[in-house]
Amino acid sequence: MFQALADPSRRGMIERLSHGPASVSELAAPLAMSLPAVVQHLQLLEASGLVKTQKIGRVRSCVLDATAMSQAERWIHQRRTGWERRLDRLGDYLNQTRDDDQIKGDKS
Amino acid sequence: MFQALADPSRRGMIERLSHGPASVSELAAPLAMSLPAVVQHLQLLEASGLVKTQKIGRVRSCVLDATAMSQAERWIHQRRTGWERRLDRLGDYLNQTRDDDQIKGDKS
């Protein structure tokens, strides 16, 4: 999933899809590459679960999958907050020992 | 930054760092690869801003950078919620027209 987010063209496609569903050619329009290249990116996005597609007639409609997006979001969030809680506890500890020092009458 | 998150070994290192600072060898320990390979991953993580390092004596200490983490988190969050708001508005619209239909006396 992060692999899929790693490429700027694919992030561009996701950005576009965050504004609403789009066909393959609509996704391709702003990108400076051939259609097959876009399709390959799209396949990766679909394999990662970030995008769902459905073919109606001859046009394939693509939409963002909010569930997969929030899954990636959560992974980062949990690592970040895990680390921040540690930082906070360290801060508390430092404040605690400083207070102790003051109570014991040490010079600050 | 997402490029840095794309590799499983690097995510492993981030996971480790979310539990607290670590030296290069501590990061390398659980990984089945040579030390230089780990250093290369670490350089990428540092270049991406996700990890900060500092060398004291002969050991390099690595810590997670919460700011960079939340930046990646926010990118995903904004695309996801942007899309979800669209979905909600669509839902409202459908409910609205259904209500209109009922008001107009159409059979459901």
Added chain:
DNA sequence: CAATTAGTTAAGTTAATACTTAACTATCAC
């Protein structure tokens, strides 16, 4: 039904990644 449009498949090329080993440089412990 002929031409266009929308997308797909296959195959090949180039460039970037993820490693490796070997040799080297500091720092620390005795």
Added chain:
DNA sequence: GTGATAGTTAAGTATTAACTTAACTAATTG
């Protein structure tokens, strides 16, 4: 100072990723 520890640098290899073009299929449109 000798030897072990922690990490670094350099250089090469092998796999993967990001494209390309060419040829094709299947829906529309005039």
